[in-house]
Amino acid sequence: MSRRVVVVGAGIAGSAAAFAAARAGAEVVVVHDRAGASALCSGALDLEAWDTDASGEVAARAQRALTDAELAAFLTALGAHRLGGTAPNGVIATASGVVRPACAADRALLDLAPLAGRRVAVADIERDDWDASLLAKAFGASAWAEHTGTTFTPVFVRLLRTGYERRIAPYDFAELHDDPARGAALADALNAAAPDVDAWLVGPWLGIQPDTVAAIRARARVPLGETTSLLAGAAGARFERARDRLFTELGVEVRRGRVGRVAARDASWALELAPDSDGAPGELAASAVVLATGGVGAGGIVFTWRLPGVVRGFELPFAAPVTLALDGESLGGGGSLYGPSLETKGLGALERVGIACDALGRPVGKNAAQMGLFVAGDAVAGRPRTMLGAALAGLASGNVAAGG
Ligand SMILES: Cc1cc2nc3c(=O)[nH]c(=O)nc-3n(C[C@H](O)[C@H](O)[C@H](O)COP(=O)(O)OP(=O)(O)OC[C@H]3O[C@@H](n4cnc5c(N)ncnc54)[C@H](O)[C@@H]3O)c2cc1C
Known part of the structure; x- marks a missing residue:
């Protein structure tokens, strides 16, 4: 038994x-x-607290975690996360304007590592909890952006359909994009807003269903992904x-x-x-x-x-x-x-x-x-x-x- x-x-x-x-x-x-x-959760998955990485030791331990076969099998079975990114770690943007490494992350988060040296547009929408100009400035001033020559530019996108969408809870705003028509409209709006950028960084808006982001990406012309979520946002729901x-x-x-x-x-x-x-x-x-x-x-x-x-x-x-x-x-x-x-x-x-x-x-x-x-x-x-x-x-x- x-x-x-x-x-x-x-x-x-x-x-x-x-x-x-x-x-x-x-x-x-x-x-x-x-x-x-x-x-x-924020969508970032760390092994050690990431901000203790002064000596490089944390990165070495992170690398070991990435090679743990059972951990990889578990995250694969969950189906909502990617392990690392380009070696040794992925690089993500937080909702508070920080660029940082992460061992693993919710698939919806934009992995910045392969975009080093490119032009990333930050979606500027009229949400009360989102300041694209300030975030783009903070990301652009990060050590990673300066070291790699990556630029972040706010680009206005008309995504809100009603006045109240500017202040509904982040969870509710993300959930709107689980509707396939609304998700497609988001991708189309980004494609039209700046045809010549290399990638789009948006807020944690890409659905509360783990599969929504793949459908939106399939329609977008360039790589597209979220910053981390603030407490009780889309990443935790996914x-x-x-x-x-x-x-x-x-x-x-x-x-x-x-x-x-x-x-x-x-x-x-x-x-x-x-x-x-x-x-x-x-x-x-x-x-x-x-x-x-x-x-x-x-x-x-x-x-x-x-x-x-x-x-x-x-x-x-x-x-x-x-x-x-x-x-x-x-x-x-x-x-x-x-x-x-x-x-x-x-x-x-x-x-x-x-x-x-x-x-x-x-x-x-x-x-x-x-x-x-x-x-x-x-x-x-x-x-x-x-x-x-x-x-x-x-x-x-x-x-x-x-x-x-
Ligand atoms: C604000 C914040 C930011 C964070 N940022 C990061 C980050 O960027 N990167 C990172 O890697 N980690 C981060 N963490 C840490 C990470 O979220 C936690 O380490 C991790 O989620 C802990 O998981 P857990 O399963 O141990 O506990 P939890 O996820 O807290 O789960 C506890 C579970 O126990 C259940 N429970 C408790 N008591 C009972 C009971 N008596 N009966 C039945 N059920 C019960 C609850 O319902 C819940 O399901 C952050 C944490 C916080 C709070």
């Missing part, structure tokens, strides 16, 4: 764990409720759709709900789900459990104070036989009375706190009762908060959880 692996969380770590466990032959159930960091499609293809059972308790029961695990809308609590049994519940940003770890003025500290919002840690120090099972001081630890503590684990994602203090419990992604203490770091941890834990 195959093992039953329950993955808690459907961000990139939980998705990778489900992918690996399903491919290893396990019966997989994913439980998740609200959007986590992956569903809010990740969620690609993930849901992958779960269906893999035969993964998906339960929407909040896990309130994970407890060892004999040689297996029992998970309690918070009561659903009908008031009925659920229960799931598992041979192994992967906790991919995210960090503070996603609500997978919370900072609470229960008495007025008395900080209680970091807590997991569900019960499980694991310990939270910050900078190698255990924070105790249920949070100490005063908790760590953010004044001394700094706000970066919010990104370092997590479940104490060994290198294989097994909770520290593991004993016989904890066999078969794994942690992956932002839920792990002291790991870089990145999409590819989370995916690699998910793949590793999914494989081991399925193997027994």
Whole structure:
């Protein structure tokens, strides 16, 4: 009989764990409720925080990630991302005017690397959240543009059909272009606006369906792609759709709900789900459990104070036989009375706190009762908060959880 692996969380770590466990032959159930960091993502997929690349060491590690066959297989199966670009990394433009490398990216983002030395038009449209002139100036002044001789020029394009389109949410504006006629009109408008440019850089507007961008590109005369998305924009929406499609293809059972308790029961695990809308609590049994519940940003770890003025500290919002840690120090099972001081630890503590684990994602203090419990992604203490770091941890834990 195959093992039953329950993955808690459907961000990139939980998705990778489900992918690996399903491919290893396990019966997989994913439980998740609200959007986590992956569903809010920018579209850039890094292994290490990209802005720590002072020594070149990060680029070397990034290159290793690109050669990880299982990571490549996972991203290919998701079908919404490209690994790298022209070696060693792709180069992307962010929504805040920065040009930077990325190990991997949402396919809709423009890979600038092959456009080095060319003329890139930045679509100037009347959206309140988009300033093409300022962005073009910032991209053009970047070290990469100056080094490669690449130019960025704002070019007016009439894309908005109604006055309210200038201020609807970025998600809603992107969704308009999933309509094939509207997507085609976007490509036609770009073709007509500046026939002699080498590429078009647009905002995160190319649909919330992962396949929309290919249809628009097929009609455009030159390479065309997005900047990164701001929080809760098109890139995160496309990740969620690609993930849901992958779960269906893999035969993964998906339960929407909040896990309130994970407890060892004999040689297996029992998970309690918070009561659903009908008031009925659920229960799931598992041979192994992967906790991919995210960090503070996603609500997978919370900072609470229960008495007025008395900080209680970091807590997991569900019960499980694991310990939270910050900078190698255990924070105790249920949070100490005063908790760590953010004044001394700094706000970066919010990104370092997590479940104490060994290198294989097994909770520290593991004993016989904890066999078969794994942690992956932002839920792990002291790991870089990145999409590819989370995916690699998910793949590793999914494989081991399925193997027994
Ligand atoms: C503002 C911001 C910008 C970022 N920029 C980048 C970037 O440019 N490049 C990069 O590589 N990374 C970036 N990151 C980091 C990256 O997004 C995260 O490292 C990654 O998404 C973590 O994935 P995860 O699967 O571990 O967690 P998440 O994606 O947060 O997923 C957690 C999941 O757990 C579920 N969950 C939690 N508790 C429960 C429960 N009790 N019951 C059921 N389900 C539960 C949630 O519903 C969710 O599905 C950024 C993060 C933020 C917040």
